[in-house]
Amino acid sequence: MWTKLSLxxxxxxxxSAMTLSMLILGLGALMVYARYQLADEQEPRVAAANEVxxxxxxxxANVASPGSTLAAFVEGLPKDGSIGFEDVSIDPHSAEEAARGQLSGGVPQWFIRLLVMPELTTRYPVLIGGTRVGDIVFRSDLAxxxxxxxxxxxxxxxxxxxxxxxxxLIAYWTVGATLAPLDDIGHVLTRLRAGDYAARLGCKGPPEIVASCGQVNELADTLAKLSADNAQLLRRLVMLQDEERRELARELHDELGPLLFAIRANxxxxxxxRGGRGADDPxxxxLEAVEGLQQTNRRILDRLRxxxxxxxxxxxxxxGLVRDVERQNDRLRVKTVVDSTSDFDRTVAETLYRVVQEALTNVLRHAAAAEVSVELRVRSEGVELTVSDDGVGFQSPLVLGRGLNGMxxxxxxxxxxxxxxxxxxxxxxxxxLPLAGIPGDHGRAFPDAFALLKE
Structure with missing residues (x-):
């Protein structure tokens, strides 16, 4: 339960627990202190009454008429009730309860009982000839x-x-103000993980948080630089690969093509x-093998360049690629929606073509599909190519083959x-693909390409 609670x-x-504990301890100390304080305040008065x-x-014990003397003494006692004379017929317990009842004065009885009050009435026996005739009662005024x-x-x-x-409330507000930059850090890290290396933090808050924000921004700068270098390197590799393919295609066309043609002509x-051809004639x-080599050479040249x-x-x-696929499998229906893309540069156009080519090749080889859809649309954000089929799909976990991985x-x-x-x-x-490859739109990219993929 505790581990599931937020900070x-x-x-x-x-x-709250600490405040409640302090309240309980403080009230307990107050009750103990009050009890002893009340007893200490009453002690001098009790001692004086004892002497009287x-x-x-x-x-x-030394006068001729002790009764008259006692009566005169009682007559001279204060009238405020703090000290008085009670004969033996009065119940001490009822007198004590009456004294406690006079203490309330707006104070709840439960609080008075909680204080553990000392005895409010102290009795001293009055003796005449060794016989107890009553009590001098001292009543403490603790109201x-x-x-x-x-x-x-x-x-x-x-x-x-x-x-x-x-x-x-103060802790909630303080922690919230402290954690707000951490939430921003988490949001920026999520964007960095998604590939948005332009995300940056506004450094604010305590010095420790500001230092962490600065480190996150430095990480974002480093990732952005590495991503740019990596993209530049990959683009260079693609260009070198295309150049190598063009060179290989040129060699096959210029060197192997004439040789195959010469063999076929001869x-x-x-x-x-020899007067015609026979089926068993070497x-x-x-001739059949040479014609097969020529067709294979053309297919290789078409894939290379x-x-x-x-x-x-x-x-x-x-x-044209779709028509070739339909000729190879007359039961496969292919729907095509292609926007006009005549203004693409060579690298972008070849990339899109090769993606379609590889996707359709996989459909023919593995999908056992009955219907394929090819859509190429030019958006304001970039170029979107989608090839979908109703085939058997792929096994999980997905492992990209050489062709798709290259694409x-x-x-x-x-x-x-x-x-x-x-x-x-x-x-x-x-x-x-971003519009950076379209003339007149250099440098533009997707505002949120990952969101587009999820649509």
Whole structure:
């Protein structure tokens, strides 16, 4: 239970418990002190009364008419009731209760009982000829003292209650003001974890918090620099990879292409000189193998360097790619929605084309799908490409193959986002590229690309 409480709640509980403990201890000390104080204040009066009664008994024992002397003494006693004479017929207990009843004066009886009051009436026997004829009764007037103790009790209790209310409120406000920068730090760290390296903190609060804010901002600066360097490096790698592919495609086209053409031409001439081709003729088999090599070479050249992307534009290239897929699987229906993208630069266009190419290749090989959707839309925030199918999906946990992993790296190199997920029984490949690759929009990026991916 305690571990589930917030820091604010813990401090409020501790302060309330501490204030309550102080109240209980203070009231206990007040009761003990009041008891002894009342007894000390009564002691001189009791001692004086004892001396008076001792002198009276001595006088009564030595006078001729002790009754008249006693009567004269009683007549001369004060009329305020603090000291008086009671004969033996009066019940001492009832007299004590009556004296306690006179103490209230607005003070609750429960408080009087809580004080553990000393005896309010002290009795001294009056003797005549060795016979007890009555008592001189001394009554302590503690009403003022009890009222003072009641006022102190109210003051202590009121102050404790006020403190028990103010202390948690002050602690709650203080901790809240202290933790507010920590909440900001947590929010900024969450944004940094999500890849938003532009997040920064406004340093405010205690010096310790300000120092932590400064360290978080330094971390954000470092991550931003590393991210920029990494993106630049990835983009450079992609450019080098494309250049290497173009060079390899050029070698295959310029070196291997003519050789295959020469072999094919010579084989055709050989067959013609031998009067035609037979199914078992070695020259026929050589011709078939060469034609197969030429087709394979063209496919390799197309994957290494899709020249038609630059010649025909991205939209027509994707539509051509879709037609090839439909020819390979006549039971597969492909829906295509492609915005006009003729103004893309070469790197962005080739990246989008290769993502579509890799996604459709995986659908043909693994998905066993009946319907595929290809959508490429240009938003104000960037370019969004979505390829989805109703196939069997992928196993969990997901492990990206070489093709999709390469596409993800290409997208990241362009400061984009690549995502593969399963939703509504459909496998969705989705990528977002910022508009930095479109002429006239350099430097623009997604305001919240992660939010776009979650839509």
């Amino acid at each position: 604010r709640a813990r401090l409020c509980v501790l302060l 009664v001792t002198a009276l008994n001595h006088t009564l 003022t003292d009890v009222s003072e103790k009641w006022v102190v009790f109210l003051a202590v209790t009121g102050a404790s209650i006020l403190l028990s209310i103010l202390a948690p 084989t055709v001439v050989l067959l013609q000189s 020259a026929t088999k050589v 899709p020249m038609h992307v630059q010649e025909l534009g991205l939209k027509r290239s994707i539509e 993800r790296e290409r997208v990241r190199a362009l400061n984009g986002i690549f995502d593969l997920h399963r939703v509504n029984n459909r496998t969705v490949v989705r990528c977002l």
